[in-house]
Amino acid sequence: ESCGATSLGCQGPGHSMAMAVVADENAGWVMKQKEVFERWLRVKLTGHSSVRSGEESIMISDLYEDLRDGRVLYRLLESLSQGSLVSFGKLNKGNMQIQRVANLNIVFEYLAQAGVKTIGIGSTDIADGNKKLTLGLVWCIMQFFFAQELGGVDNNMNAIRQTILQWLRKNTFKHPELIPVEGIADLAALVGDGRVLLAVLEEQDHASNAAKYQPTGDPPKDLMTAVDLAFELFAVERLLPTNSVLTVGDEKCVMPYVILLMEAVGEVQRKRREEAEALEAERQRLERLRLEEEDKLRKEQEEEERVRQEAEEEERLRREAQEKLQREREAVERARREEEDRVRREAEEGERLRREAEEKLEREREAAKRAQQEEEERRRLEELAKKSAAERQAAIDEARRKWEALAMQAKATADKLDALQAELKRLEDGSILPPAVQSALESLDRRQLAEVRRLPRPPHAVKVALQVVWVFVELFVGHPDHEIGAEAPLTPRTHRRVRERALSSTKPSATEKARRRGKSPGRAAASASPPNGFFGTTPPSGGDPLQEASTTHMDGLSKIPSPEWEDIRSMLAAVELTVVLRGVTPEMLLTSEAAPVVSELQILMSRVLATDAHRANKAIGKLWDWCAAQLACAAAIAGQTPVKREIQEVEALLDQQEAAAARAQADLLALEPETF
Structure with a gap:
């Protein structure tokens, strides 16, 4: 690996402690990685649950110094794993060397159990502030969790690199010339000029002007433009050191930023898919509503046709019934005329008997009519007496209910007044300084x-x-x-x-x-x-x-x-x-x-x-x-x-309620004096 000490401990057992010693000529990439790693730590530690539980927020100002006591690494692993390290040990709050090493031992114990290789790096190296080994430990942690975030790929640089390249090719398919099919061994040389990042952002920003994504030919300027646009569109933190040129060997500076961009783009794509699914569901719902309306309209038309046919049948039956009724009327009329002739003849013969019978019947009717009128008058008087008594009792019951309700309201208001006066007494007692x-x-x-x-x-x-x-x-x-x-x-x-x-x-x-x-x-x-x-x-x-x-x-x-x-x-x-x-x-x-x-x-x-x-x-x-x-x-x-x-x-409400209760009591007394 060209990045030197940052890969120490993340490879096979053939590496030794001697590889941690790197010449001063590598100071350039060391400063770049230190700057990128610090920014990456700030992103991952932002909003950590320990801040919400009352602890002080974690600030990263100097990577080498801030990681010496083990607390930042402890919180970082909790944030990345979405779990707690309390089962491995509790943090020491002191700043003595032995307390720092104890905190770091907890971190290394968790890394060992999780399967993170840290060969050649120990707790004392980090506590002593060894810069190269500190960078190496941070990279081991980053590489391990990068592999998990990318879908559980193998924990090695080549597998992570190939996964990133597949994603870049997928999101720059309009510009296949930017990413060669083979021969890519370092992402820094591919991403460092900003052209690939601009192509990815152009693919995701469908509504914007494509002119601003065109490279200018100035790699530092294009990279800065891509980083600024990614922050503007997807809120991707500016991890890359845009004030310097990224060259071969800066892959560990580029990889964290690209993975953050992949996460942000993936989140945007997920939201777009959810919106498309919601629109499709709404379209299907509207289609179902349209079909239901059409079915309802068809049923209404069928019902109207059925009602029309029934009306026609009823009209036909009505006409037949009228014709039959007319025939029956004519027959009855003939029988009536015949009967009238017969009765007229009989009436002429029994006119005298009929008149006598009518006079007798008239006298009997007048007597029965007088008796009926007397009985009806008696019943009317009895009903009026019963109705008057019922109305008076109903008025008494209504007046009693109204008086009792108003009395209960006045009592509740009086209780509330007593409670308020007690509260005022308590506040007056509490306003005096002891x-x-x-x-x-x-x-x-x-x-x-x-x-x-x-x-x-x-x-x-x-x-x-x-x-x-x-x-x-x-x-x-x-x-x-x-x-x-x-x-x-x-x-x-x-x-x-x-x-x-x-x-x-x-x-x-x-x-x-x-x-x-x-x-x-x-x-x-x-x-x-x-x-x-x-x-x-x-x-x-x-x-x-x-x-x-x-x-x-x-x-x-x-x-x-x-x-x-x-x-x-x-x-x-x-x-x-x-x-x-x-x-x-x-x-x-x-x-x-x-x-x-x-x-x-x-x-x-x-x-x-x-x-x-x-x-x-x-x-x-x-x-x-x-x-x-x-x-x-x-x-x-x-x-x-x-x-x-x-x-x-x-008090004003109580006066009103008591006055209303007194009026209701007077009304009840007027209707039923024996109540009081």
Whole structure:
């Protein structure tokens, strides 16, 4: 292999440790591979699950140094294998040589079990920062996972190279002259001039102008154009060193980039196939709908024809029935005329008997009619009485249901009012700063804070607590309601002047200091010198330290300054915190200027447990409790206004419901007095 040490350990057992020693004349490809490998590691480590689980994000700045402790390799293997290495061992967080070697032993144990050949490379070589062997180990890992990503091909350069060449030929079939059929032993010579990459991108970008994919004849410029277009179209990271010329021997620089491009193009092709399948499915669905509509229309036409035929049959039967009925009517009419003649003759003979019978029958009918009218009147009166009683009972039941429903609504509203009043009482109790917290703050002295100031690198909980205290001093010492007071506007420079005046007004004089220590005033005055700059420290050259601190943010909290530890130590040395902070009240946290900062303070404090602050330092624990109590009281005060407003609304609603219940009760009393 022409790449020298990067292939060491990835080949057969015939290679030895001596091959790791490479002359200085190979420094050019070493720097290229180092740059490409670093960029490839950044791509693979981006979005690793360990970042989401609360660990710090992994940054790659120097490949040789960053891989020495084994942590980056550990996380890299987890990201590539989509699994966890905890079963092989747990990472050590220290930076001692033995801890680095222990972490690297876990990595090598996993590589050995996975089948990655690392002949001639050991844990101590990586921990010692051996550059050539570090590059060799990274390439062994890359080659192993390249073989898996390409569909499980053999773990050797030739098999990976042939797979890549097949993919390139497939995606540049319009330009067969770019890739020879045989004689390709190094991808760098094939891809380094940018023409093959431009042809691949032209094949994938169907909607763009083909002119921008035409090579210019300048290999570095064409390669840079291809890399930029790949990043623009498929978001492929710029791994290749476009500021230098790729020659034979740079295949291990080219191969990672081409595989990333293959993955991105494959993903785009997969999405295109899915879109085509979705369009075909939609077309088939529309075709089915069209056929169903045609079938439905055909059935409707058949149904209309059947109905028409049935109507014609019914019309025929109707005409026949009418004809039959007409004939029957004629026969009945003839029989009626004959019967009339017979009756007329009989009637003439029995006219007298008929008249007598009619008179008798008329008298009987009039008597029966009077009896029937009397019975109908009696029944009507009984029905009216029953209906009136039922309507009255229904009205009573409806009035009772309405009154009970309104009474239950009024009771529920009264219960809600009691709950809101209890919540208001709880918020009013919570808006008072506990005396114990204030007493704990006032009990702080310089000796306790000096212990914190002497820490060279404080724990995270201590730094967060002092950052919150810094923000309280920054934001509220110059507040118009502060006990020390300041009429200057809340700007960084006026804050500094306000704090200096406040601190100078609260510091004991030289005579008082001498009296306390038992020294003469002259000696004490000579030993005391006025503080310089911000919080008694000499401001660093290049600008206002408050302005510099306010431009540093932490974890996306853009409103909170993140001061340097030296500035915090200077603050602890110069400021009487109990005097400066005692004028801060919860009401100051409710102003429109303070609200964004206070919300981020709550987020910042929620990231550290109070027990961690107490365990780190007693003085910091007291400051932590005081800041948390201030934020809790402010939240309680802010919560009182909506609760009071809701109480007023509920009281008005309760009055309305009670009045409606009283009216319903009066209506029920009017209908049924015995109810009450």
